[in-house]
Structures are given as C-alpha cells and as structure tokens.
Amino acid sequence: MPFQELIESARKSYSARFGKEARWTVAAPGRVNLIGEHTDYNGGFVFPMAIERYTVIAAGPSDTPGTASLYSEIFDQTGEFSLLEKTPPAPKVDWHSYVGGTIACALEKGLRPKPFDGVIVSDVPLGGGLSSSASLEVAVATLVEAASDRKIDPVEKALLCQKAEHEYAMMPCGIMDQFISAMGEEGHAMLLDCRSFERESVPLDDPNVAVLVINSNVKHTLSGSEYPERRNDCARAAELLGVELLRDASLAALDAAREAIEAEPNGGRIFRRARHFLTEEERTARFADALRRGDYAAAGREMYAGHRSLKEDYEVTCPETDLLVDLAARLGLENGVYGARMTGGGFGGSTVTLVETGKAETASAAIAEKYETETGIKPSRFVTRPAAGARLIEE
Numbered sequence: 212m213p214f215q216e217l218i219e220s221a222r223k224s225y226s227a228r229f230g231k232e233a234r235w236t237v238a239a240p241g242r243v244n245l246i247g248e249h250t251d252y253n254g255g256f257v258f259p260m261a262i263e264r265y266t267v268i269a270a271g272p273s274d275t276p277g278t279a280s281l282y283s284e285i286f287d288q289t290g291e292f293s294l295l296e297k298t299p300p301a302p303k304v305d306w307h308s309y310v311g312g313t314i315a316c317a318l319e320k321g322l323r324p325k326p327f328d329g330v331i332v333s334d335v336p337l338g339g340g341l342s343s344s345a346s347l348e349v350a351v352a353t354l355v356e357a358a359s360d361r362k363i364d365p366v367e368k369a370l371l372c373q374k375a376e377h378e379y380a381m382m383p384c385g386i387m388d389q390f391i392s393a394m395g396e397e398g399h400a401m402l403l404d405c406r407s408f409e410r411e412s413v414p415l416d417d418p419n420v421a422v423l424v425i426n427s428n429v430k431h432t433l434s435g436s437e438y439p440e441r442r443n444d445c446a447r448a449a450e451l452l453g454v455e456l457l458r459d460a461s462l463a464a465l466d467a468a469r470e471a472i473e474a475e476p477n478g479g480r481i482f483r484r485a486r487h488f489l490t491e492e493e494r495t496a497r498f499a500d501a502l503r504r505g506d507y508a509a510a511g512r513e514m515y516a517g518h519r520s521l522k523e524d525y526e527v528t529c530p531e532t533d534l535l536v537d538l539a540a541r542l543g544l545e546n547g548v549y550g551a552r553m554t555g556g557g558f559g560g561s562t563v564t565l566v567e568t569g570k571a572e573t574a575s576a577a578i579a580e581k582y583e584t585e586t587g588i589k590p591s592r593f594v595t596r597p598a599a600g601a602r603l604i605e606e
C-alpha cells in the first residue's frame with residue numbers, strides 16, 4: 212500500500228473508533244538486510260536498509276489517567292498499558308508484549324507520556340523476516356516520545372526497543388533491526404559497526420539497480436530456540452578463542468584453534484558457526500566496496516556466497532529460501548539478476564535480490580512462478596527503495 216494511503220487509513224480508523232481527529236501519526240519501517248547476517252550480536256558489521264513497508268500508529272490524548280490504550284487492526288484486539296510503572300512481562304508472548312514492553316522500557320528511560328489512545332496498522336508482513344516486530348517497537352517508542360513531548364537520542368531509542376524485545380518478547384536479538392528502523396536514511400543503506408555503533412550511509416539510489424524482496428511465505432521456527440542456540444554457539448566459540456566477542460577473532464586464529472575447538476562437545480558445529488561469522492565479515496566489507504563502486508555483479512557474488520555460508524555453516528536457511536536463491540541464480544546476469552540471499556533471522560522468511568531495474572519485474576515474476584510450481588506456495592514480492600527511518604508525520 213502506498214505510504215500516504217497507509218497513513219490515511221490509520222487516521223480514518225482512529226477517527227471512526229474515537230470520534231476525533233488523531234493528534235499524532237507515527238511511522239516506523241521494516242528492514243531488509245543486504246548482507247552481514249547473524250553478525251550483530253557478535254559485534255560485527257551489518258548492512259541493512261529500511262524498506263517502504265511501515266507500522267503506522269494514529270493516536271491522540273485520552274482521559275484515562277495513567278493508561279495507554281492501543282487497538283491493533285491486524286489482530287482486532289485492544290491492549291491497555293500502564294504509563295505509571297514498568298509492568299512485568301506477560302508469560303505468553305504476543306503483540307501486546309512488543310507494545311507493553313516498549314512502553315515499559317520507555318518509562319524506565321524516564322519518558323513520561325500523557326495518557327493516549329491509538330490505532331496500529333501495518334503493511335510489514337508478519338513473520339516474513341522483515342522486522343515487523345522492530346517496526347512495531349520503534350513506532351510505539353516514537354509515539355511515546357510524541358505523547359511525552361520529548362525526544363530521546365535515536366541510539367538510546369533503538370536500545371530501549373531492543374531491551375523490550377529481550378525482556379518482553381523473550382527474543383535475544385541483536386541491535387540491527389531496531390537501529391535501522393529508527394535511523395534509516397532515504398536512498399541509503401546503512402553499514403553499521405555493531406560494536407562501536409559507528410555507521411556509514413552508503414548511497415543506493417542508482418535508478419538502474421533495484422532491491423527485490425521475495426517472501427517465501429513459510430516460517431519454520433519450531434521451538435523458537437534456534438536463534439538463541441546460535442548466539443550461544445558463537446559465545447562459546449569466542450570463549451574458546453579467548454576473546455570477548457567473535458569480532459575480536461580472526462580466520463587465522465580460528466584455523467589455528469580448529470583441532471582444539473573440534474575436540475569440544477559440539478565442536479564441529481561451533482567451529483562452523485564461527486567460520487560463518489568471520490567469513491561474513493569479509494563478505495560484508497567486499498560487498499560495501501562493490502556497492503560504492505557500482506559494481507553490482509561483484510556485490511551479487513558476495514550475496515550468493517553469503518547465502519551458501521548461512522546454509523552450510525550457520526544452518527539457518529530452509530529448502531524454500533534455498534530455492535528462491537537458486538531460481539534467482541539460474542536467471543543470472545543475462546536476465547538482470549546480480550545476486551540473491553536470504554535475509555533476516557532465517558528458517559523461512561524472505562530473500563533479497565539485487566537486480567537490474569529494467570528487468571526486475573520479469574525476473575521477479577519468473578522466480579515467483581517457478582517457486583509456486585515447485586512448492587505449491589505463492590510467494591509475495593515487491594521492489595523497494597531504501598526508506599527513511601521512524602518519524603512523527605507532520606501535516
């Protein structure tokens with residue numbers, strides 16, 4: 212849905228429900244990560260961009276003291292949240308956890324919002340690996356800022372949203388998603404050092420190249436422990452290498468320690484997790500260089516190699532995302548496809564494909580058609596430019 216339409220639909224829904232005009236409308240985008248996957252929690256580099264898909268909240272002051280009341284259009288449910296004290300996490304994680312957690316962590320940060328009510332709408336696909344949850348958290352934090360008449364430092368804002376995800380959604384995520392949703396820059400991808408938080412905005416506004424997102428529309432997380440398990444493997448690898456974070460290790464040091472690591476319980480797996488991280492760091496640097504030079508074919512090769520590493524060493528891909536990448540690779544340069552890889556946490560979700568603009572629709576349709584024939588599942592797909600991060604929409 213075009214951005215303006217999404218804004219209007221949130222405002223209309225607010226007026227219909229509350230009988231008044233919205234005072235504040237906030238928007239926070241989802242993201243696609245171009246490369247640098249499962250690196251953020253190891254202190255490494257990520258290279259995401261915000262996408263033209265948003266969570267939008269239309270809201271206004273209310274008369275219910277100490278309370279925020281938010282209606283989620285997607286779930287057709289209303290949640291009530293205390294603005295007086297940091298409420299504890301609920302045992303069952305659902306959309307309330309992201310909203311309530313963000314409000315609670317914002318209170319803890321010293322924000323003092325006046326009572327408000329609002330309506331949440333979103334066109335970020337849920338469970339598509341495009342950070343629908345981070346966009347919800349960052350939208351809520353942006354609304355809390357507006358209702359408090361105070362802005363906080365955007366890095367602090369990203370960190371409080373990440374804290375909400377850790378403590379209330381029980382997901383030990385890195386910082387990438389909240390960071391790019393809060394701080395994305397239109398026309399640019401963000402090369403972010405997740406240890407120092409230093410960042411470089413890399414232009415990605417060449418009209419000849421398009422970023423294509425294809426959602427496999429499958430989600431395979433069975434126990435939910437796949438992500439924390441990988442985090443733990445990396446922490447163990449760092450420990451065995453005698454460094455605080457894998458960021459401080461090198462491929463040479465990993466090779467030298469190979470035998471010792473492999474002798475440990477699950478050592479083979481731990482070695483491969485670390486190898487993914489260390490090679491992904493190199494790929495991310497080479498990808499960024501290639502993008503700066505406008506050498507999309509070289510950038511694309513890093514994407515394919517990244518996917519392979521996520522498949523073989525990190526084991527977070529699945530047959531459906533493997534197939535999408537494979538179909539893209541089969542089309543190849545002659546059909547305008549530079550490269551493709553899975554994006555986000557994995558186990559389903561979406562792929563990101565770099566493609567020549569003039570051939571994007573044909574390539575995208577061809578991949579979708581073959582994917583549907585082979586799997587029986589209809590993928591969703593869209594081309595997106597790098598969008599701006601969260602904001603309060605002024606008229």
Ligand code: GLA
Nearest residue numbers: 248249384385386387555556
């Ligand atoms: C999820 C997490 C991020 C990051 C990616 C993998 O999206 O929220 O912090 O770890 O997975 O790169």
